[in-house]
Amino acid sequence: GAVVSQHPSWVICKSGTSVKIECRSLDFQATTMFWYRQFPKQSLMLMATSNEGSKATYEQGVEKDKFLINHASLTLSTLTVTSAHPEDSSFYICSARWGMMTTNEKLFFGSGTQLSVL
């Protein structure tokens, strides 16, 4: 079945540094990918919609200059957390839609990236 690969699985970084997270659709093309953030014991919160070849659409309250999203190809989207601070520590998850019709659509998710900022 369709697979979404997310890398790295976990990362520890110093405050002020930038971290890049990659999300790849391995056996299907995804014109749109989604990025979520999840804090412990909470549900997934949508951060942004990543569109291939165009600018990402950010949810209200998500700083686009801090969370840079690039969707350069139909199989790869990247999220860069710039100048990370401890409050950015979270579980980041990407998702890609498979299927063209709602009748058969499924969203596949990466395994997530646990970011810890010291």
Next chain:
Amino acid sequence: DAKTTQPNSMESNEEEPVHLPCNHSTISGTDYIHWYRQLPSQGPEYVIHGLTSNVNNRMASLAIAEDRKSSTLILHRATLRDAAVYYCILRDALSGNTPLVFGKGTRLSVIA
């Protein structure tokens, strides 16, 4: 997407069936009922979805009420690996390429 209501948590014994309820009283005629689950420290995974008729797949069954205002995800024989948060989500057939919006879901604990 229309709102759903699920119990915060449920508990089941291993190898017994589990019925996870979901209320969606404001469902529209074009809303599909989707279920996803999230295992600990993992991204969510698709479980099942349906519109009006009951659905079965290798993971679970989905029973949809006749008035479509509620549905039940059925795990026929719970295993320890089924311990997860289960999300019931409505998706409008006309929603196009939009993301899933997650509620709080039901945290299922499976006891050996």
